[in-house]
Amino acid sequence: MKIQKICCIGAGYVGGPTMAVIAKQCPDITVTVVDINEARIAAWNDENVDNIPVYEPGLSAVVAEARGRNLFFSTDVDKAIDEAEMIFISVNTPTKTYGEGKGQAADLKWIELCARQIARVAQGDKIVVEKSTLPVRTASTLKDILTHTGNGLNFQILSNPEFLAEGTAVDDLMNPDRVLIGGDQTEEGKNAIEALVNVYARWVPKDRILTTNVWSSELSKLTANAYLAQRVSSINSLSELCEHTEADVNEVARAIGTDSRIGPKFLKASVGFGGSCFQKDILNLVYISRTYGLHEVADYWEQVIIMNDHQKRRFAKKIIRNLYNTVSGKKIAFLGWAFKKDTNDTRESAAIYVADHLLNEQSKIAVYDPKVTEKQIFSDLDYLGSRSPEENRKQLQAEKDPYKVCKGSHAVAVLTEWDEFKSYDWQKIYDSMLKPAHIFDGRNLLDKEALKAIGFQVHAIGSTN
Numbered sequence: 001m002k003i004q005k006i007c008c009i010g011a012g013y014v015g016g017p018t019m020a021v022i023a024k025q026c027p028d029i030t031v032t033v034v035d036i037n038e039a040r041i042a043a044w045n046d047e048n049v050d051n052i053p054v055y056e057p058g059l060s061a062v063v064a065e066a067r068g069r070n071l072f073f074s075t076d077v078d079k080a081i082d083e084a085e086m087i088f089i090s091v092n093t094p095t096k097t098y099g100e101g102k103g104q105a106a107d108l109k110w111i112e113l114c115a116r117q118i119a120r121v122a123q124g125d126k127i128v129v130e131k132s133t134l135p136v137r138t139a140s141t142l143k144d145i146l147t148h149t150g151n152g153l154n155f156q157i158l159s160n161p162e163f164l165a166e167g168t169a170v171d172d173l174m175n176p177d178r179v180l181i182g183g184d185q186t187e188e189g190k191n192a193i194e195a196l197v198n199v200y201a202r203w204v205p206k207d208r209i210l211t212t213n214v215w216s217s218e219l220s221k222l223t224a225n226a227y228l229a230q231r232v233s234s235i236n237s238l239s240e241l242c243e244h245t246e247a248d249v250n251e252v253a254r255a256i257g258t259d260s261r262i263g264p265k266f267l268k269a270s271v272g273f274g275g276s277c278f279q280k281d282i283l284n285l286v287y288i289s290r291t292y293g294l295h296e297v298a299d300y301w302e303q304v305i306i307m308n309d310h311q312k313r314r315f316a317k318k319i320i321r322n323l324y325n326t327v328s329g330k331k332i333a334f335l336g337w338a339f340k341k342d343t344n345d346t347r348e349s350a351a352i353y354v355a356d357h358l359l360n361e362q363s364k365i366a367v368y369d370p371k372v373t374e375k376q377i378f379s380d381l382d383y384l385g386s387r388s389p390e391e392n393r394k395q396l397q398a399e400k401d402p403y404k405v406c407k408g409s410h411a412v413a414v415l416t417e418w419d420e421f422k423s424y425d426w427q428k429i430y431d432s433m434l435k436p437a438h439i440f441d442g443r444n445l446l447d448k449e450a451l452k453a454i455g456f457q458v459h460a461i462g463s464t465n
């Protein structure tokens with residue numbers, strides 16, 4: 001079966017870039033990305049491609065090439081479902097905030113809504129592709145809804161989890177390490193798998209397209225994120241030990257990273273991982289394991305989250321301790337708010353939790369991030385509900401000028417590893433700060449020796465001064 005029309009439900013950080021790249025690479029396939037969020041769709045359709053809602057290096061050029069040719073963004077979900085042979089579901093699957101499984105299980109209400117909408121609208125057979133990250137065995141729920149509430153049509157469910165990393169999404173999509181497609185092992189299932197393989201095979205070498213059964217594919221995505229996050233928590237746990245033993249975590253990471261069995265990636269100690277996926281996917285894995293009564297398995301993975309929360313708290317406490325045990329009324333400059341560089345995504349960013357801790361201690365905070373808006377920063381803080389929105393606005397300010405943010409501060413804290421921070425005029429910043437001028441480098445980004453030579457008191461992660 002040759003696919004001619006694709007629909008993707010969900011125009012977020014995954015749906016937008018993924019479909020833009022499919023449209024770029026397959027000019028003969030019409031790709032329509034739909035969303036119920038009108039503002040988001042309007043931003044994807046903004047005449048100026050620099051205003052699209054997701055910041056990713058290279059993405060606006062891809063959108064500029066394909067949009068209006070074979071890539072469309074729309075709020076007309078029904079029409080797009082009806083017209084497409086293949087429907088990707090790429091909606092959000094956050095951690096549940098209520099009821100059974102609160103704080104751990106994935107909230108699948110948006111997934112279920114999509115399935116019911118597809119069932120109601122579809123007039124012909126469809127291949128439904130899970131692009132969202134889902135708990136293992138979700139495909140059977142989708143199948144159940146589609147077959148019991150649909151118009152007697154044939155639905156094939158595929159799992160095609162997305163492995164892109166924000167900040168490098170376009171590169172990751174253009175040159176993926178692998179594409180994973182899980183499907184039923186029946187003849188119809190295999191045909192559906194082949195239809196999707198043929199889409200990716202336009203630009204991905206066949207040996208990088210892995211096919212499995214649905215359950216392996218669903219579980220592989222959770223497992224991949226759990227492994228990646230575990231590496232971060234592992235090196236972060238050692239960063240604390242380094243600070244007590246005069247070992248240097250960067251040297252330890254280099255020494256172990258040259259072991260080909262370990263490898264050099266994801267060995268950078270930091271203030272802690274963030275992003276919308278790692279935490280929620282591990283919590284989900286923990287929840288699933290517990291529902292099967294596998295408590296040792298659940299406890300094992302939960303420790304990755306416990307370590308990460310500890311690392312964020314530890315960073316905030318270190319700032320307070322070094323500012324003579326009080327930050328009340330003191331200005332602290334935050335460089336970075338996004339959860340990592342080269343993205344405007346702030347979900348679960350370590351900066352939010354470090355700020356919250358410091359604001360509880362009555363500090364003043366000034367924030368600069370090259371891509372995150374003031375509106376987003378306040379929305380992140382208000383969401384925590386730790387204090388009133390008015391208090392948040394009284395204690396924290398966001399600025400567009402990093403030098404203004406640092407001026408008059410007792411300390412600068414680096415929360416995101418944006419490259420531009422490295423080339424700032426640090427002498428100028430030092431001159432404008434209160435003394436002693438502290439730098440807390442939560443990403444081990446800056447040149448520690450150069451800063452010390454200027455006169456800064458430098459506090460890195462995982463090494464003593």
Ligand SMILES: NC(=O)c1ccc[n+]([C@@H]2O[C@H](COP(=O)([O-])OP(=O)(O)OC[C@H]3O[C@@H](n4cnc5c(N)ncnc54)[C@H](O)[C@@H]3O)[C@@H](O)[C@H]2O)c1
Nearest residue numbers: 010011012013014035036037090091092093110132133162
């Ligand atoms: N962000 C990542 O780096 C990443 C990477 C791999 C996988 N994932 C997974 O992909 C999924 C989507 O993540 P995201 O970061 O793109 O989320 P997102 O919140 O940025 O986007 C989801 C979009 O879906 C829309 N939506 C929700 N319900 C809808 C409905 N019924 N009809 C139409 N639109 C609807 C929302 O309005 C939102 O715009 C999640 O399951 C996530 O775990 C994310």
